[in-house]
Amino acid sequence: MNVSPLDLRQARFRNAFRGFDKVEVTSFLLAVADDYEQALRETDRLRQDLARMEGILEEHRENEKNLKTTLLAAQKLSDDIKSHADEEARRILRDAQERSDQLLEKTQSRLEDVQREIDGMKMKRRDVETTLESTIQTLRNTLEYVREQEQRERDERILLHRPRHQDLSVEPRVAEFPQEARR
DSSP states (O other): OOOHHHOOOOOOOOTTOOOHHHHHHHHHHHHHHHHHHHHHHHHHHHHHHHHHHHHHHHHHHHHHHHHHHHHHHHHHHHHHHHHHHHHHHHEEEEEEEEHHHHHHHHHHHHHHHHHHHHHHHHHHHHHHHHHHHHHHHHHHHHHHHHHHHHHHHHHHHHHHSOOOOOTTSSSGGGSOOOOOHHH
């Protein structure tokens, strides 16, 4: 049986012999109706609060679900970015190693070329030194030969121009000797 506060307020009882005091019963019923009405209002308010709280809870659950989804997506994105960064770093290192190897090869090749050039220049220098030494030696020999020839010619001229019976104490006159002999 559902009794409303209005039912309590409008309730009328029959008169009986030795029954309850009408005023007391009526005032009691009014007080009970007020309390019952207040309890119903409180129940409605609590139901509304409960519905509102359930709505908020559902919102929070939805937000939590979204946050979890976002967190998982962010974690996946972070893992993907890290994976791509690691892959890019490996590629960069690989490229740098290849360029380094190529540069080292070119440098080694250039070093070998320079070393060959240096060796070639050393050989040319030795050849030039040998040629110079040979030329110098030839010039010395030629100079010695020329000097010897000049000395022989002088000696022969002196012998040719020298009188045969000349006194050794007498010095020859300068005019008697040719110009070449005076040198």
